[in-house]
Amino acid sequence: MRPPFGLAFFTLLLVSLMHTQALLALQFQRYHSQEEIATYLRDLAQRYPDLARFEVIGRSQQGRDIGLLTLTKSKQLDTPAIYLNATHHGNEKASTEALLAFVHHMSERQSDPNISRLLGRYRFLIQPLVNPDGHALNTRGDANGVDPNRDYAGPQKPEKDAFQLPETRVVRELLRKENIVASAAFHSGLEAILWPWCHTPESSQHDAVFRGIGELVARSMGVQRAKQSFYDYKTEGEFIDYAYMKYGIYALTLEVATEASPPPEQLTATVQRSIVGTMTFLNSIDKALERRDTTATGSGTEAQAVLW
Numbered sequence: 001m002r003p004p005f006g007l008a009f010f011t012l013l014l015v016s017l018m019h020t021q022a023l024l025a026l027q028f029q030r031y032h033s034q035e036e037i038a039t040y041l042r043d044l045a046q047r048y049p050d051l052a053r054f055e056v057i058g059r060s061q062q063g064r065d066i067g068l069l070t071l072t073k074s075k076q077l078d079t080p081a082i083y084l085n086a087t088h089h090g091n092e093k094a095s096t097e098a099l100l101a102f103v104h105h106m107s108e109r110q111s112d113p114n115i116s117r118l119l120g121r122y123r124f125l126i127q128p129l130v131n132p133d134g135h136a137l138n139t140r141g142d143a144n145g146v147d148p149n150r151d152y153a154g155p156q157k158p159e160k161d162a163f164q165l166p167e168t169r170v171v172r173e174l175l176r177k178e179n180i181v182a183s184a185a186f187h188s189g190l191e192a193i194l195w196p197w198c199h200t201p202e203s204s205q206h207d208a209v210f211r212g213i214g215e216l217v218a219r220s221m222g223v224q225r226a227k228q229s230f231y232d233y234k235t236e237g238e239f240i241d242y243a244y245m246k247y248g249i250y251a252l253t254l255e256v257a258t259e260a261s262p263p264p265e266q267l268t269a270t271v272q273r274s275i276v277g278t279m280t281f282l283n284s285i286d287k288a289l290e291r292r293d294t295t296a297t298g299s300g301t302e303a304q305a306v307l308w
């Protein structure tokens with residue numbers, strides 16, 4: 001006997017709903033493949049066209065897609081952007097998962113008053129994989145063992161000697177064309193919140209603001225280490241130095257786990273803590289920008305001389 005039409009329809013609906021749920025409700029009990037990540041981000045953009053847009057903004061040396069998700073409720077293209085990236089270092093897979101968990105958090109709670117306000121004020125540019133070849137090969141560097149996070153320009157490294165890798169050129173182009181006001185680069189392998197400068201012990205012009213935000217984020221995550229990156233160890237050619245030096249972008253490094261890729265059973269707790277830190281970062285950046293804008297209204301010329 002044929003099942004009644006109603007039952008068949010209901011079964012079909014249920015199966016299709018379960019399929020959608022499986023794609024859109026990410027679980028963090030294991031690491032996700034690049035294919036799963038791209039599928040999740042594309043499906044998200046399809047399901048919430050007024051919130052999310054997914055695009056491929058470049059290719060890695062081995063031909064892997066480099067994807068970018070934009071989350072915003074603002075219709076204006078000049079809305080200030082906050083750029084979050086992960087996995088400059090390919091084996092630091094917890095950093096990619098942390099960023100995916102943040103996307104999941106924002107999209108699931110888009111009507112929460114604070115999240116809705118942030119989505120109205122900013123465009124969130126989210127790049128879960130700066131170095132997809134390293135992620136696929138489970139190596140720190142790129143396909144040839146070169147560290148992308150030493151490939152940016154800096155005082156000791158002019159632009160012509162920097163950006164040897166297509167992966168960092170993709171980031172450079174994004175910084176050039178978008179109105180980015182703040183950024184967090186996610187890493188894993190230690191627990192720390194770090195800020196510019198990386199290349200010199202001298203403190204930056206905005207050290208007090210960096211320190212204020214960095215310490216708040218660290219406290220929210222229960223992380224002990226919050227310092228200028230140089231005092232963690234000295235590096236040349238890092239993303240956060242370049243973003244801050246070249247564009248005055250408020251760029252910090254969030255190191256979200258003691259291991260580059262902790263065991264899967266620790267992943268849920270790792271990403272939950274990272275979400276708390278990321279929300280603290282966004283709320284405190286938002287306050288810092290509000291202070292800057294208030295100062296800007298007060299005195300025009302001074303505001304131009306001082307970024308924050």
Ligand SMILES: [Zn+2]
Pocket residue numbers: 088089092187188189
């Ligand atoms: Zn790293």
